[in-house]
Amino acid sequence: MNKNRIFNVLLTGAFVIALPLFANAQKPNWQNFDLKTDSTFGISTERAYKELLKGKKSTKVIVAVNDGGVEATHEDLKRIMWVNTKEIAGNGKDDDKNGYVDDVHGWNFIGGPKESVNFETLELTRLVRRDQARFANTTDATVAEKDKQDWEAFKTRRADLEKKLGEAKQGLAGIAGFKNALDAVVKKIGKENPTAEDFKNFKPANEPESRIQSVMSEQLQKGSFADFYEDQIKEGVDYYTRQAEYNLNLDYDPRSIVGDNPNDSKEKFYGNNDVTGPDAMHGSHVAGIIAADRTNKLGIMGVADNVAIMGVRCTPNGDERDKDVANSIRYAVDNGAKVINMSFGKAYSWDKAIVNDAMKYAASKDVLIVQAAGNENQDIDTENNFPNHKDLDEKTIASWITVGASGPKDDETLKASFSNFGKTQVDVFAPGVRIHSTVPGSKYKDLDGTSMASPVVAGLAGLIRSYYPKLSAAQVKEIIVKSVTKVNHNVSYKKGEEENAESVSVPFSDLCISGGIVNAYEALKMAATYGRSSNAK
Structure with a gap:
C-alpha cells in the first residue's frame, strides 16, 4: 500500500537519516475552501453547499472505502457508516445469503477465524x-x-x-x-x-x-x-x-491467519466481519475526508453530506494482494456501493487480470472507482503502478478516476512533492497535503498523500450521485474531469528522491489529463444541466 511519506535527509554527524518533512500546518477543512474567497486552493465544497445545494433534496449513496480498516465507532463516523439492514448483527448467520456472515458494516478480506492480518510483505x-x-x-x-x-x-x-x-x-x-x-x-x-x-x-x-x-x-x-x-x-x-x-522479509508470511488458498484467485468466501482490523488509521482518515458527519458539530466536515461509508478491508501494512482487491471490489458492487475509493497501489502485480475483471464488473454495474495515483513522485505513464488501466477497454476507463495530490497554494508548489503524475494515466489532482481527518480513538490527525486526495474526489463523486442520482458513473467522471479549475502555470518538482535531485519546472497540464484541480462548485453546476436529454436529473 502506498503510504504518505515525504522524505527529507537530515545529516547528524555519524547519522544519515530520512525523515518526513515537518510541514507547516494548514487550516482544518482547507480542502473544501474556495481559491477566490479563501486564497486557498481547495475544491469549493463549502461554497457549493451555500450557493447551490441549500434546500435541495438528496438520495443516500453508498461509498465503499476499500482500505486497511475503518473505525465504525468513531464519533465523527458512526452516524454515517453503512448498515446492512438485511443482516442481524452478531447472530453468526448469513441472514442475507450473500456468502458473508454478520457483514453489518462491510467485510474484511484479510481476516481469519481468530484474528486479522496487520503486517504483510510487499x-x-x-x-x-x-x-x-x-x-x-x-x-x-x-x-x-x-x-x-x-x-x-x-x-x-x-x-x-x-x-x-x-x-x-x-x-x-x-x-x-x-x-x-x-x-x-x-x-x-x-x-x-x-x-x-x-x-x-x-x-x-x-x-x-x-x-x-x-x-x-x-x-x-x-x-x-x-x-x-x-x-x-x-x-x-x-x-x-x-x-x-x-x-521485505522473505521469511515472513502471515497468510495462514486468513485460512484461504492465496493462490486461488477464484475463491471468494473467506475473511471476517471486522471492518476495523488491527490498524484503522489509514482507512478511517480516508472515510472522514469523504463523509465525516457534517451535522454533529464535532471534529471535521466531510465532502459529502448524504452518503453511507461501507468498510471493505483489503489492504494491510504492506502490499495488498490482487485476489483481495478483486474480491473487495465485487463485494462493494454487489452490496450497493455506487462509488469505491481505493487509496492504495504497488509497483508489482501478481494477478493483474483478476483485478481487471473486477474493474470491468464494477463498470458494468455503473459503479465509479476512484484511485490514488501513488506517492513516489513518478510518472506513472512510464513507471508501473498497479492497479492501472493501461490494457482496459474504454467503458471501464470511463468509470475509473485516478487522482494526484495538490497543495494549498496556487503557485509552483501546487503539485505535492510526493505525488505521482501522468498525462495519460492521472485524470485530475485534488488536495492531499496536511489534510485533517478522523483517526482511531475518536481522534483527528493531519496526513499527506494521494491517499488523501483520492477520497476528496470520491466524496465529490458521492455528492454528485446523491443530488443527481440519474447520472451514470461515466457521466459523473466526465463532469468531474471537465469542471476542474484549470492551472495555467508551471509547477516545480524534483526528479528523484535524493536531496540533490534536479528540480524541473513543467506546465501543470503535463501532469494529468484534465490539467486542473477538481472543483465541487463547478461540478455541481455542470451536473444540474448535464445529460437532460437522457433524463438525468
Missing part, C-alpha cells in the same frame, strides 16, 4: 519468494530457453528487493541513532517537551549534539517537540522496522 517480496523456489538450482548457464524471460525478471526483482532491504536497514540504523542522540540531548536539557529556544540555549559537548541542536532548532519553528517526536521519530522507527521485519 508484492515484490512475494514474487521473489515464489520464483526463488522455482529457480532454486538455476544459473545463467543452466536456465532452459523457455524460462529465460522469467529468469531475467526474477533476477531483476531479486536485485530490487536486496536494494530496498539494504536501504531499509540503513534507514532504521540511522533513525535509531538519531533517536538515541536526541533522547540524550533532551535528558540533558531536562524538559519533557523542549522548545526551539531550549535547543538554541543548549550547550553541546560534541559534534553529534551540535547537529541535533541545529536540526531541532529549525524543526521546532514549525511545530511542537511532542508532535515532531511522535510523527517523525517514532513513526520513522516504526516505518523502517515494518520494512525490514515484514514488508
Whole structure:
C-alpha cells in the first residue's frame, strides 16, 4: 500500500537519516475552501453547499472505502457508516445469503477465524519468494530457453528487493541513532517537551549534539517537540522496522491467519466481519475526508453530506494482494456501493487480470472507482503502478478516476512533492497535503498523500450521485474531469528522491489529463444541466 511519506535527509554527524518533512500546518477543512474567497486552493465544497445545494433534496449513496480498516465507532463516523439492514448483527448467520456472515458494516478480506492480518510483505517480496523456489538450482548457464524471460525478471526483482532491504536497514540504523542522540540531548536539557529556544540555549559537548541542536532548532519553528517526536521519530522507527521485519522479509508470511488458498484467485468466501482490523488509521482518515458527519458539530466536515461509508478491508501494512482487491471490489458492487475509493497501489502485480475483471464488473454495474495515483513522485505513464488501466477497454476507463495530490497554494508548489503524475494515466489532482481527518480513538490527525486526495474526489463523486442520482458513473467522471479549475502555470518538482535531485519546472497540464484541480462548485453546476436529454436529473 502506498503510504504518505515525504522524505527529507537530515545529516547528524555519524547519522544519515530520512525523515518526513515537518510541514507547516494548514487550516482544518482547507480542502473544501474556495481559491477566490479563501486564497486557498481547495475544491469549493463549502461554497457549493451555500450557493447551490441549500434546500435541495438528496438520495443516500453508498461509498465503499476499500482500505486497511475503518473505525465504525468513531464519533465523527458512526452516524454515517453503512448498515446492512438485511443482516442481524452478531447472530453468526448469513441472514442475507450473500456468502458473508454478520457483514453489518462491510467485510474484511484479510481476516481469519481468530484474528486479522496487520503486517504483510510487499508484492515484490512475494514474487521473489515464489520464483526463488522455482529457480532454486538455476544459473545463467543452466536456465532452459523457455524460462529465460522469467529468469531475467526474477533476477531483476531479486536485485530490487536486496536494494530496498539494504536501504531499509540503513534507514532504521540511522533513525535509531538519531533517536538515541536526541533522547540524550533532551535528558540533558531536562524538559519533557523542549522548545526551539531550549535547543538554541543548549550547550553541546560534541559534534553529534551540535547537529541535533541545529536540526531541532529549525524543526521546532514549525511545530511542537511532542508532535515532531511522535510523527517523525517514532513513526520513522516504526516505518523502517515494518520494512525490514515484514514488508521485505522473505521469511515472513502471515497468510495462514486468513485460512484461504492465496493462490486461488477464484475463491471468494473467506475473511471476517471486522471492518476495523488491527490498524484503522489509514482507512478511517480516508472515510472522514469523504463523509465525516457534517451535522454533529464535532471534529471535521466531510465532502459529502448524504452518503453511507461501507468498510471493505483489503489492504494491510504492506502490499495488498490482487485476489483481495478483486474480491473487495465485487463485494462493494454487489452490496450497493455506487462509488469505491481505493487509496492504495504497488509497483508489482501478481494477478493483474483478476483485478481487471473486477474493474470491468464494477463498470458494468455503473459503479465509479476512484484511485490514488501513488506517492513516489513518478510518472506513472512510464513507471508501473498497479492497479492501472493501461490494457482496459474504454467503458471501464470511463468509470475509473485516478487522482494526484495538490497543495494549498496556487503557485509552483501546487503539485505535492510526493505525488505521482501522468498525462495519460492521472485524470485530475485534488488536495492531499496536511489534510485533517478522523483517526482511531475518536481522534483527528493531519496526513499527506494521494491517499488523501483520492477520497476528496470520491466524496465529490458521492455528492454528485446523491443530488443527481440519474447520472451514470461515466457521466459523473466526465463532469468531474471537465469542471476542474484549470492551472495555467508551471509547477516545480524534483526528479528523484535524493536531496540533490534536479528540480524541473513543467506546465501543470503535463501532469494529468484534465490539467486542473477538481472543483465541487463547478461540478455541481455542470451536473444540474448535464445529460437532460437522457433524463438525468
